[in-house]
Amino acid sequence: MLHHAAFLLHCLPLVMGQYDICKSWVTTDNGPMWEFYACQPRAVPMKEYATVRVEPSGITCGNPPQKFCTHENPYMCDECDASNPDLAHPPKLMFDKEDEGLATYWQSVTWSRYPEPLLANITLSWNKSIELTDDIIVTFEYGRPTMMILEKSLDNGRTWHPYQYYADDCNETFGMQARRVRNLSTTSANRVICTDEYSRWPGSKKEKNVRFEVRDRFAIFAGPELKNMDNLYTRLESAKGLKDFFTMTDLRLRLLRPALGGTYVQRENLFKYFYAVSNIEVTGRCKCNLHANLCTFKEGSLQCECEHNTTGQDCGRCKKNFRSKSWRAGSYLPRPNGSANVCKEKLDFPPTYFPAPFASTDCECYGHSNRCSFIDFLNLVTCISCKHNTRGQHCQHCRLGYYRNSSAELDDENVCVDCNCNRIGSVANRCNETGYCDCKEGVTGPKCDDCLPGYYWRQGCFPNVCDEELLICQNGGTCYDNQRCLCPPNFRGVLCEQSKCEGENKECDSGGGMPHGRTRGEGGRVLTS
Numbered sequence: 001m002l003h004h005a006a007f008l009l010h011c012l013p014l015v016m017g018q019y020d021i022c023k024s025w026v027t028t029d030n031g032p033m034w035e036f037y038a039c040q041p042r043a044v045p046m047k048e049y050a051t052v053r054v055e056p057s058g059i060t061c062g063n064p065p066q067k068f069c070t071h072e073n074p075y076m077c078d079e080c081d082a083s084n085p086d087l088a089h090p091p092k093l094m095f096d097k098e099d100e101g102l103a104t105y106w107q108s109v110t111w112s113r114y115p116e117p118l119l120a121n122i123t124l125s126w127n128k129s130i131e132l133t134d135d136i137i138v139t140f141e142y143g144r145p146t147m148m149i150l151e152k153s154l155d156n157g158r159t160w161h162p163y164q165y166y167a168d169d170c171n172e173t174f175g176m177q178a179r180r181v182r183n184l185s186t187t188s189a190n191r192v193i194c195t196d197e198y199s200r201w202p203g204s205k206k207e208k209n210v211r212f213e214v215r216d217r218f219a220i221f222a223g224p225e226l227k228n229m230d231n232l233y234t235r236l237e238s239a240k241g242l243k244d245f246f247t248m249t250d251l252r253l254r255l256l257r258p259a260l261g262g263t264y265v266q267r268e269n270l271f272k273y274f275y276a277v278s279n280i281e282v283t284g285r286c287k288c289n290l291h292a293n294l295c296t297f298k299e300g301s302l303q304c305e306c307e308h309n310t311t312g313q314d315c316g317r318c319k320k321n322f323r324s325k326s327w328r329a330g331s332y333l334p335r336p337n338g339s340a341n342v343c344k345e346k347l348d349f350p351p352t353y354f355p356a357p358f359a360s361t362d363c364e365c366y367g368h369s370n371r372c373s374f375i376d377f378l379n380l381v382t383c384i385s386c387k388h389n390t391r392g393q394h395c396q397h398c399r400l401g402y403y404r405n406s407s408a409e410l411d412d413e414n415v416c417v418d419c420n421c422n423r424i425g426s427v428a429n430r431c432n433e434t435g436y437c438d439c440k441e442g443v444t445g446p447k448c449d450d451c452l453p454g455y456y457w458r459q460g461c462f463p464n465v466c467d468e469e470l471l472i473c474q475n476g477g478t479c480y481d482n483q484r485c486l487c488p489p490n491f492r493g494v495l496c497e498q499s500k501c502e503g504e505n506k507e508c509d510s511g512g513g514m515p516h517g518r519t520r521g522e523g524g525r526v527l528t529s
Contacts, residue, residue, distance in 0.1 A: 019338060020293045022307035036308060038290040038330035038338030043133040046282040047095050049302055050124040054091045054106065059120045061107045061274070062088050068110050069272040071143055071261030077271065080107055091122075094277050103278045105141045111258060111273035114265060115495070117454075117470040120275055122253040124282065127156060128302040129314050132246045134283035136212035141276040143259025144210055146199050147173055149453075152248040159438050160252060161446070164212050165194035168201075172468075174453060181213040186235070189220045190245035201262035208278075214246065233332035240407040244434045247287055253280075256453065257470065290330025290338065291315035309343035318343035325364055326396040326410070366411040368395035389416040403435045422449040424460050456482045465494060475499075 022039035025032060054060055061068070062082030069077040081087040089107035098104055111118045136150070150163040167173035176194035184191055198210040215226065222232040236243045258273045265273070286295030288304035292315050295304050306315035308330070309322035318327045322343035331339040363372040365383035368390045372381050386395035389402045398404055398416035408415045421429045421437035425448035431437045439448035442461035451461040454470065464471055466479035473485035477496030480486050487496035 019290065019332070022291075022293050022340070036340035036342050038332060038340055039293040039307065040288055040290055040330075041285045041293055041295040041304075043283055043285045046126065046130055046284045047124070047280055049297055050095075050126055050282070052091050052094065053121075053123045053125070055121040055123070056119070059108050060090060061109045066110060066112075067271055068107070068274055069269065071259065071272050074269045074272055089276070094122075094280050098278070103141055105276045105278035107141075108255075108258075108275040110271045111265075112270050114267060114270050114273070115470070115472050115474065117256065118258055118273065118275075120255040122255070122277065122280075123157070124251045124280065125157060126249055126302060129154070129247055129249055129287035130284045130302075131243075131287045132214050132248070132282070132284045135214050135281075136251070137279070137281040138210045138253065138277060139208050139279040139281075140210065140259075141208065141278050142272075142274070143201065143261065144198055144208065145255050145258055145275065146201075146260055147257035147453075148199075148210075149254040149256065150212055151252040151254060153250040153252070154244070154248060154432055154434065154436075157250045159432065159436065160250075161436050162192050162444060163251075164192065166196075166199050166210060167194060168196055168199040170194035170196055181216040182219075184217070184220060186220055186239075189217050189235075189239070190242050201259065217246075230335050233335065233338075237331055237333050238407065240405070241434055244406070251282065253277075286314075288315045290332070290340075308340050309345075321345060326366075326394045328410075365395045366390075366415075367413075368411075388413045389418075401429045401431075403431050403433055420447055422447050425449055471495065 019038055019040045020042060021037055023034045023036045026035045060082070061080035065079055065081040065083075065087075067077045067079050069075070079087055080089055082090070089105060091106045093104040094106045096104055106122075108118070108120050145166070146168045148166045150166070151160045152163045153160050165174050165176060170176045170178040174194050178196045179193040180195065180197065181193065184193070218226055218232055221235045222228045226232075255275050258275055261272065286292075286302050286304055288295065288306065289310070291308045291310040292304040292306050295302055297303075301313075303313055304315045306312070308315075309319050310327065311317060311319045316327070322345050324344045327343060328341040330341050333339065363370060363381070363383060365372070365386065368386045368388050369383040371384050373384050374381050380393065382393045383395045386392070388395075389399045391397050391399050396410060401419050402416040403419055405412070405415050405417045417435065419429055419431035419435065419437055421431060422443075422445075423429065425437075425439055425443040425445075427438040427440055429437075436446050437448045439445070440460070442452055442455040442463060444450050444452045451457050454464050454467070455461040456464055462483075464482040466473050466477075466485050467482050468479065472495070473479050473487070474495050474497045475488065475491045477485040477487045477491065485494065485496045487493070490500050492498050492500055
């Protein structure tokens, strides 16, 4: 995308700006020395540093050229043509600068294959952990989708987790009660909800935005005007999973059903059903674990400019010669300057000091082992026989099948928690650092014990053959347990979409088929074509 030399050019009003100084040269009774502080980059518009991918292949309109119409006037139509720059709508138009009054947008193909679902994925990738500091805002032209899911990844797109569900009827679509973020409590601030606030047809062209409300979640702790930031910082450190909730490497928008114009699908005019996105705003900062106040864009990738003797893309480990203790992220506490948790210089001891194995108070194992071994050719001391489901040189990591309890200190016996993945729905009993398991296709939920929309559970998740929303049985057929369509006598096919009538046989309709020129729409309503 854009190759910016420096990442911190614009300061935004929200976002924890006092953590922007990593160290200060001070005079003490012992002479001048560095005083270290927790620090982090300021927030900026992140879309400029993202790569975008739109799927599936061929979902972008214009190849071949195709007409599209508006909901307000089905006779007011235009054309999408990828070969004509004035009529093309490629993905890059979601991120360009628009002239006042003239919206440029990416656009999908129309729903010409109804009742087959019109599905599209828009994925933003940063190849770097970032932290959200303001609302995500997606601007749609020609109507907001009636059904969509916002998802995030913490591992560069290998696994995905729902961020928020959107539907005109949350209970019918996702089996969830519709909620508002502003009604969440301090104990549910990181809850994944479904909202109908942005999916109902408003009858106004001005209603274009769909939000993921970050500020409202911050306000649960910091107050409506975000003035009590001390309380927010404290909660980010102490509340399990809260800090990770606002962290991601990738963002994905799964568009499941386009705007319907406030009515059921009109099959005689499918050219007015499509997706069009003119802008995606993502405001945040590089995640540097409170060890950097600058993040630069080098060779197509974001990189923290690490302080406190740390290194790595996210300042996630100590430099080679500064590993006398295990790496720790910086902390917002104590207020106001936080804790830098600087990596300390490693002390070199002669090998003769360390029999292998040995027991010593010098073993840095966080209480999970009291036995260490000196590895001569690596010149390092490592803990052995780590207990409490820990592993690593200092027993600082969790065994496979366990994840770090973020509310527990490293020396806590309960620092590692069982992933407890559903063995049928998960790829393996393994999870990421937030406890989310790696799910099989069609499976969702932190423990892989639920199915994505369009799937049903039967000792695993299987794709729906039919349902009441997307894969509707045609010609009077009825859906049986989402698994098959029960067709009337004169129709066949997976969705009862094929007539058994052949040639000039005019007697077919007597067996229950629809009269010529009529089909069934959503909810069994009869539509005239």
